[in-house]
Amino acid sequence: xxxxxxxxxxxxxxxxxxxxxxxxxxxxxxxxxxxxxxxxxxxxxxxxxxxxxxxxxxxxxxxxxxxxxxxxxxxxxxxxxxxxxxxxxxxxxxxxxxxxxxxxxxxxxxxxxxxxxxxxxxxxxxxxxxxxxxxxxxxxxxxxxxxxxxxxxxxxxxxxxxxxxxxxxxxxxxxxxxxxxxxxxxxxxxxxxxxxxxxxxxxxxxxxxxxxxxxxxxxxxxxxxxxxxxxxxxxxxxxxxxxxxxxxxxxxxxxxxxxxxxxxxxxxxxxxxxxxxxxxxxxxxxxxxxxxxxxxxxxxxxxxxxxxxxxxxxxxxxxxxxxxxxxxxxxxxxxxxxxxxxxxxxxxxxxxxxxxxxxxxxxxxxxxxxxxxxxxxxxxxxxxxxxxxxxxxxxxxxxxxxxxxxxxxx
Numbered sequence: 001x002x003x004x005x006x007x008x009x010x011x012x013x014x015x016x017x018x019x020x021x022x023x024x025x026x027x028x029x030x031x032x033x034x035x036x037x038x039x040x041x042x043x044x045x046x047x048x049x050x051x052x053x054x055x056x057x058x059x060x061x062x063x064x065x066x067x068x069x070x071x072x073x074x075x076x077x078x079x080x081x082x083x084x085x086x087x088x089x090x091x092x093x094x095x096x097x098x099x100x101x102x103x104x105x106x107x108x109x110x111x112x113x114x115x116x117x118x119x120x121x122x123x124x125x126x127x128x129x130x131x132x133x134x135x136x137x138x139x140x141x142x143x144x145x146x147x148x149x150x151x152x153x154x155x156x157x158x159x160x161x162x163x164x165x166x167x168x169x170x171x172x173x174x175x176x177x178x179x180x181x182x183x184x185x186x187x188x189x190x191x192x193x194x195x196x197x198x199x200x201x202x203x204x205x206x207x208x209x210x211x212x213x214x215x216x217x218x219x220x221x222x223x224x225x226x227x228x229x230x231x232x233x234x235x236x237x238x239x240x241x242x243x244x245x246x247x248x249x250x251x252x253x254x255x256x257x258x259x260x261x262x263x264x265x266x267x268x269x270x271x272x273x274x275x276x277x278x279x280x281x282x283x284x285x286x287x288x289x290x291x292x293x294x295x296x297x298x299x300x301x302x303x304x305x306x307x308x309x310x311x312x313x314x315x316x317x318x319x320x321x322x323x324x325x326x327x328x329x330x331x332x333x334x335x336x337x338x339x340x341x342x343x344x345x346x347x348x349x350x351x352x353x354x355x356x357x358x359x360x361x362x363x364x365x366x367x368x369x370x371x372x373x374x375x376x377x378x379x380x381x382x383x384x385x386x387x388x389x390x391x392x393x394x395x396x397x398x399x400x401x402x403x404x405x406x407x408x409x410x
Contacts, residue, residue, distance in 0.1 A: 005146070005150050005154050006040060007033065007036075007040070010026075010037050010141060010143055011037070011040060011041060011044065013141050014026075014037075014041050014117070014141065015044075017139050018115065019087060021137075022137060022138055022139045023109055023116045023117075023118065023134060023138040024117045024118070024138070024139055024141060025118055025119075025120070025139065025140045025141065026038065026117065026118070026119040026120075026141050026142075026143055027119070027120055027140055027141070027142050027143070027268070028121070028142055028143035028144060028268055029121065029144075029145065029179075029204075029267070029268040029269065029293050029294070030121040030200055030203060030204055031179050031181055031200050032143050032144060032145045032179060032180070032268075032293070033143060033145065033146075033180045034093070034119040034121070034143055035093050035094075035119065036180065037143060038057070038091050038093060038117055039057075042055055042057060042089070050087075050089065051086070053081070053083060054083050054086050054087060054088055054089060055089045056078055056081055056082075056088065056089070056090050056091065057091040057093070058074070058090075058092050058093060059094065060092065060093060060094045060095055060096075060097040060098055061093065061094045061097065066097055069098075070099070070100075071098055071099065071100045071103050071104040072103075072104075074098065074104055075103075075107050075108065078090060078108065079111065082111070082113075082114070083113075085113075086113065087113050087115055088111075088113055088114050088115070089117070090108055090114060090115070090116050090117070091117045091118075092104075092105070092116070092117070092118040093118075093119050094119060094120060094121065095118045095120060096120045096121070096122060102133050102134075105118060105134070106133055106134065109134070109137060121204075121208065121267070121268070122208045122212075122266060122267055142323075144293065144320055144323065144324055145177070145178040145179045145180065145293065145294050146178045146179070146180060146183060147178075147320075147321060147324055147405070148170065148173055148317065148321070148402075148405040148406065149405065149406050151173050151178055151183060152169060152406075154180070154183045154184075155183065155186075157169065159406055166402035167386060167402075170402065172186075173295075174295035174296070174313050175295075175296065176190065176296050177193055177196075177197055177294055177296030177297075178294050178295070178296065179197070179200070179294055179296070181196065182196050182197060193296065194300070197294075197296055197299065197300050198300050201269075201297060201300050204267050204269060205221075208263075208267045209221075209263045209264070213259075213263055215260075215263075217252075220245075220250060220252045220256070220260075221260055223245060223248075223250055223252075224245070224252070224257060224260045224261070225260075225264065225269075225301055226302060226303075227241055227244065227245065228241075228264070228270060228290055228301075229292065229297075229298055229301035230302050231290075232290065232291060232298075232312045232313070232315075232316050233289055233291065233312035233315045233316060234289065234312075235275070235287040235288070235289055235331075236287070236288065236289065236290060237286055237287050237288070238254040238255070238258040238261065239254045241254070241257045242254040242256075242257050245257075261290075265290075268293055269292070269293055269297070270290045270291065270292055270293070271290065271291050271292075271293065271319070271320075271323070272288050272289075272290055273288060273289045273290070273291065273319065273329055273331055273341075274288055274330050274331075275287055275288065275289075275331050275332075275333050276330035276331065276332050276333065276342045277333060277334065278333065278334040278337065278339065278342070278375060279334045279335070284333070289331050291315075291319045292316060293320070295317065298313075310357050311355070311356060311357045314355055314357055314384075314386070314401065315340055315355045317405070318341070318353065318355045318384060318405075319341065321404075321405055322343055322353070325345075325346075326345070326346040327343040327344060327345055327346070327351075328343065328344040329341055329343050330342045330343075332352065332375075334374070337370075337371050337374045337375075338371060339352055339353075339371055339372070339375070340353055340354050340355045341353040349379070349380075350377075350379040351380045351381075351382065352372060352375060352379060352380070352381045352382065353381075353382050353383075353384060354368050354371055354372055354381075354382070354383045354384070355383075355384050355401070356383070356384075356385050357385065357386055358386055358387055359385055359387055368383055369383065369393055369394070369396060372396050373394055373396070378395075380397070381395065381396045381397070382396070382397050382398075382399060382404075383396055383397070383398045383399070384399055384401040384404055385398070385400070385401060386400065386401055386402065387400065388400060
């Protein structure tokens with residue numbers, strides 16, 4: 001089944017923190033594969049001779065698991081089933097549905113021989129009160145939908161076949177969806193994928209955003225989402241979004257825009273990327289860029305006006321892949337240079353990336369290389385494009401982006 005693709009990077013991360021006295025918090029967009037990840041991990045434990053009675057798995061999306069129960073009812077229910085002499089593995093899926101869930105998590109954490117794994121679809125799971133309560137006692141593992149490699153694996157495509165048309169497969173990937181269940185639906189036709197994406201998005205908007213934050217002006221909110229979806233990879237600020245919408249006859253104050261952007265980021269619909277000053281080597285506080293968690297959502301968010309700029313969509317996919325590989329990511333800027341991405345790898349190494357769809361002319365070639373050449377340090381610099389023939393120059397590595405996406409990260 002497609003949604004049981006073994007998501008090795010995430011499983012390895014969970015394994016590295018197993019029995020380490022830390023709460024494992026798996027966060028990410030609804031339906032990005034968090035529950036499945038915990039199920040794969042539970043199966044792994046069973047295969048490693050952990051007895052079934054040492055494992056408790058609660059899915060709090062099912063009302064029967066939490067309706068008419070307080071956090072303490074659930075706490076004592078879990079405690080009653082625990083094995084006193086062995087490690088107990090407790091999985092709490094979508095734990096934010098329980099009022100005062102942080103007390104439940106804290107109580108279990110204080111219990112001896114307990115290893116806790118929790119998931120949540122909204123960053124408020126780690127909002128101030130829980131983060132303060134669990135300070136220094138949790139590790140967050142942020143999950144994204146399928147990478148290009150996982151997507152091809154879910155479609156049972158052998159990437160070693162040198163005659164594959166990666167460009168066509170890439171267009172499938174960005175035009176349909178990278179969400180695990182959505183990939184399963186592809187045999188039923190695009191309409192089914194579209195309905196599925198629409199349902200997820202509606203749930204996120206209704207449950208995680210408009211109800212939680214009591215947004216009354218849903219039209220203004222929808223317009224902001226549409227504007228952002230049409231401006232992926234462009235530098236934005238609440239002020240200029242507000243100004244653009246005002247020219248369109250919609251009066252939305254920039255502080256409201258700012259709040260709405262924040263809600264979309266905490267629900268993992270968009271990711272905000274700060275600018276980094278290449279000269280002063282510091283993060284800047286304005287003109288951030290936003291990237292979408294799944295390019296397929298553009299069909300729902302921007303509809304028929306879905307942006308045709310494949311360069312920005314490719315940039316979006318590269319950004320998500322850099323995140324998957326554990327990098328901290330910024331966009332780079334100095335007085336007259338823009339670099340798509342400045343990364344700090346998990347090992348603390350700096351890398352620079354420029355992304356372009358294709359080197360169509362000598363002008364494009366000069367422009368893309370020039371931006372990287374202006375950075376005078378010795379950190380690795382990469383140009384990623386869809387070209388089959390690549391040409392390194394002045395220490396800048398030009399790579400085919402499909403090959404790069406399929407590389408297994410270390």
